[in-house]
Amino acid sequence: MSSMLTIGQLADYAGVTIKAIRHYHQRGLLTEPDRDSSGYRRYTAEDAVTLVKIRTLAHAGVPLARIRDLLDADPETLTAAIAEIDHDLEDRIAQLGRTRDQLAQLRRGDRLFVSPEVADYLDDLRDLGVSERAIQVERDGWILMQTASPEDTSLWISEKRELMTDPEFRALYLDYDAAYDWSPNDPRLLDLADRTKNWFTNRHSRSESSPVHNPAIARLAEQSQPGASSPAWDRLAQLTDGQS
Amino acid sequence: MSSMLTIGQLADYAGVTIKAIRHYHQRGLLTEPDRDSSGYRRYTAEDAVTLVKIRTLAHAGVPLARIRDLLDADPETLTAAIAEIDHDLEDRIAQLGRTRDQLAQLRRGDRLFVSPEVADYLDDLRDLGVSERAIQVERDGWILMQTASPEDTSLWISEKRELMTDPEFRALYLDYDAAYDWSPNDPRLLDLADRTKNWFTNRHSRSESSPVHNPAIARLAEQSQPGASSPAWDRLAQLTDGQS
DNA sequence: GCTTGACCTTGCCCCTAGGTCAAGGTTCGA
DNA sequence: TCGAACCTTGACCTAGGGGCAAGGTCAAGC
Secondary structure: OOOOOOHHHHHHHHHHHHHHHHHHHHOOOOOOOOOOOOOOOOHHHHHHHHHHHHHHHHHHHOOOOHHHHHOOHHHHHHHHHHHHHHHHHHHHHHHHHHHHHHHHHHHOOOOOOOOOHHHHHHOOOOOHHHHHHHHHHHHHHHHHHHOOOHHHHHHHHHHHHHOOOOOHHHHHHHHHHHHHOOOOOOHHHHHHHHHHHHHHHHHHHHOOOOOOOOOOHHHHHHHOOOOOOHHHHHHHHHHOOOOO | OOOEOHHHHHHHHOOOOHHHHHHHOOOOOOOOOOOOOOOOOOOOHHHHHHHHHHHHHOOOOOHHHHHHHHHHHHHHHHHHHHHHHHHHHHHHHHHHHHHHHHHHHHHHHHHHHHOOOHHHHHHHHHHHOOOEEEHHHEEEEHHHHHOHHHHHHHHHHHHHHHHOOOHHHHHHHHHHHHHHOOOOOHHHHHHHHHHHHHHHHHHHOOOOOOHOOOOOHHHHHHOOOOOOOHHHHHHHHHHHOOOO
């Protein structure tokens, strides 16, 4: 009977590779057909139908073992299974859409690496004119904070945000940022150290001190990064620590 | 420095498994960090950033080897690569949508297994009142035909369609279908055989014979399927062959 | 001080869904 | 009749981890 298909013809018809068909035989999805006189596999139209079913389910991401079971399940079970598979597919499509969004964020900056509220905060710093170096140090600090106690991050962020509403603090922040590159002998360091001590004193009198105001936190985050300090900052640390 | 992450903390932060991180170390995607005094890996915030990048690209289906290259590529190369990856993702989403359509067809019938024009033809047969058995035989025949010479199928289908516009042929087709279950001694077989011979005679006189009119084709397709003949049909074959 | 549970370490084999040779035998078309 | 295109089995390879074994370590509670 010449009206039977070779494995290559079957593969072309169903849009799969020969290797895939042999794999399906091995997994018991498609029964091995009879061989012709030269040992070639010869397939029927029914095999083609089964193979198209297999291909469709496999493209939908159904594991081969499950496909095997579905192929000889009763129609209701099959219908229910297809509904479920379709649902999964819908979810996966949505997930891929989300991945595309993340990919777009990856292209644009660091929004992806921290929680949205931290990202907003970093954007605000950027608007204030804070250097990229400082922002990176901040970002890394927040990442560490989030791993340590994710629930608290939100609170800490809002406290830091409030702090930033104080013009004097903002000015100090920016000056510290700028001072990073100064010479340790720069006379402006003395003034900056003075203003820092004053700010702390006033702050203490105005409200109870909360952990976020502790400069140790900032220093911790900074020091976790190599190159996060500078001669000028070391000098500043001396000037403020020595007399507080 | 306690502000460094253990592998578990890092994994939680980035939303991957510990095993995946170790796998990324092995593949050179993430450099092995320093160990603490007890041999535990200790990670920095920078590692977290890198890991989130890796996770995002991996979710997008980028092979790990490619991710490794992208991680230390220059920004333009990266941007171009991301654009390309995004494109692929778009394609894959579209493909999954198509798979969903096919899944829906799988649920509803055999449309999926043959080309649309064959499916339309089979639907017409169904409307004509042809039995499901016969339709299955037809379907399998068309599948074999499509694998043998896909380009010609369209032509053959239109010829068969035209044939079906002949009321006498339609009647013969339906009667043959019905005769499948008859007893080989059924007197109606004689009449059917006569009408068949007459039809062929008239047909021959009306137009030149084209291959599609050759009943051998139909018989070939039928015989490729076990149970595709019956005592009554065997008798009919005798009655028509014997005298033609 | 001891236990318990949660963490970390390396190493090994296992999985899916095939792809890629290699080393032949077969069939088809010009 | 000859080369191209097919078919056969077998063995090995791949990505992206999962799971388990057989430990070492750390922090909390009693």
